[in-house]
Amino acid sequence: MAPTPGQIRPWRYLTAFVGIVVVLYALVFFTGDGRPAPKLGIDLEGGTRVTLSARTETGAVPPRDQLLQAQQIIEQRVNGLGVSGAEVVLDGSNLTITVPGAQGDDARSLGQTAQLRFREVIGGPFPATLPEQPGATPPGTEEGVPGENPGTAPQPPNPQPPAPQPQGAGDSSGAIAPVAYSRPLQQPTPPPTPPPAPDGSANPAPADPELAAAIATARETRQSTDPAVQEQALVALDCSAKDPLRGYDDPAKPLVACNQEGTEKYLLGPAFLEGTQIESATAGVNPNGPGYVVSLTFKSEGAAIWGDYTSKNVGKNAAFVLDGEVVSAPTINSAIYGPTEISGQFTQQEAQDLAAALRYGSLPLSFEASEAETVSATLGLASLEAGLLAGMVGLAMVFLYCLFYYRILGVLTILSLVLSGVVVYAVLVLLGRWIGFTLDLAGVAGFIVAIGITADSFVIFFERLKDEMREGRTFRSAVPRGWVRARRTILTADAVSFLAAAVLYILAVGQVKGFAFTLGMSTVLDLVVVFLVTHPLVAMASHSRIFSSPTLSGLGAVAKIGAQRRRAAATAKGA
Secondary structure, eight states, X not given: OOOOTTOOOHHHHHHHHHHHHHHHXXXXXXXXXXXXXXXXXHHHHOEEEEEEEEEXXXXXXXXXXXXXXHHHHHHHHHHHHTOTTOEEEEETTEEEEEEEXXXXXXXXXXXXXXXXXXXXXXEEEEESSOOOOTTOOOTTOSSOSTTSOTTTXXXXXXXXXXXXXXXXXXXXXXOOOOOGGGSSSOOOOOOOOOOOOTTSOOOOSOOOHHHHHHHHHHHHHHTOSOHHHHHHHHHHOOTTSOOTTTTTOOTTSOEEEEBTTSSEEEEEEEEEEEGGGEEEEEEEEOTTSSSEEEEEEEOXXXXXXXXXXXXXXXXXXXXXXXXXXXXXXXXXXXXXXXXXXXXXXXXXXXXXXXXXXXXXXXXXXXXXXXXXXXXXXXXXXXXXXXXXXXXXXXHHHHXXXXXXXXXXXXXXXXXXXXXXXXXXXXXXXXXXXXXXXXXXXXXXXXXXXXXXXXXXXHHHHHHHHHHHHHTTOOHHHHHHHHHHHHHXXXXXXXXXXXXXXXXXXXXXXXXXXXXXXHHHHHHHHHHHHIIIIIHHHHHHHHTOTTTTOHHHHTOHHHHHHHHHHHXXXXXXXXX
């Protein structure tokens, strides 16, 4: 005799589920740090999230390989700074840096370009507020603008350098600006010009005309070789305003630049050495005074260039220019063929940040901050409590509805949801440990929505049972037949939900991905619970006299309808 469709051996399925739970929690407690706690996002634990948007000079779409290279360099900087728990995620043309806990200030410096260039100081330092007189002549020009009386024009100050320092390079007079990494969200170095399309046509990506015009204007004035234009650029340069040339200066031309505090201006010559020639960079205490310095060791080619330049320019100033701003402009006191120090008014953290950025190289793309979010630990804890409260309220409402409408079947629903939560929690802990998945508020929302999806599967199954019993079948015979009819509907509904979550995950960016991920994961785990727990428990209940009682099961009304139909069918058959 062939078995009835849908007949199963419940203990086999329940044993398989118990085995899965045991394996999951064995991995939770005996792998990694053994802590049974999921990895929380910054909106729950507190921390900082900075989103950097890549940009190019023409507005073209940044090349994928350069985005991946920038992501790798920033990840190296994260490791070099010792920031634990930070993540760098590539979303389209954006890089999202998340730093949990109290280390969030470091995230604001990780996206800096760190393009270091060495330039000759032609003139300066000048005060940032130069008098707007056309006759003011920067050092390096012998006369003022033609037609003006140079004798009456105020000259910019040109202080003398201080006494020599024993390490071979002393600071120039005037305030030395702190390193750029003490300021958040600087503009980095530009990428190379985007290549043409494969068919030879121009890149179809839209350009940014305002940015291109600002860069072109800045180059014409601040990178001109005409002394008169340089003079005007020194007077017109506003060190407190956003610099459109940051990251887009031409190293082969002179440059009118500010120091990093915005208090001084410099006229610099073309770059004679690039920061790419740096072999290593370390931060340490300044042996000749207060503060900290960054010690550089050059590669063989860079060391030769630096040694040759310093030997030929003793007594002159050389500027260390980081991302278009002068870090310091020390006087060359002797030829330097070994390690070199960048000195300035650095704190320990600033010196370490600069050394790490230079050590791991400059970014191949220019980025600007499109979003910066800082969440305190207290606010994160409040958000977590609110999310848990919302989840408990949702569960309580589902529990009350199931108990009121399905009675004993409602108890099985509650038990299935609890077991589903047990599996979900273990999976969350392991995903956070293995792939760095962090649970944020959007993910909590995904789980709350998934409660309804899981409950829907139970409702489909139970309503199919009622349909079978209305047709005159008993509870025991209705379970296997109802499961066969409900199984396809459940699979179809969960497949649609999973596809929707997958599409949302692929197309979305930022925190929406967390919502889509948890929704899709919960949908898959819903199938595991329905097939391995709910169906076997209902099958076991159908074989129990107590649980199959119409009063306890909540199926008394449909059982009466079924009995009436059976009697009517018997009467019709007897007639």
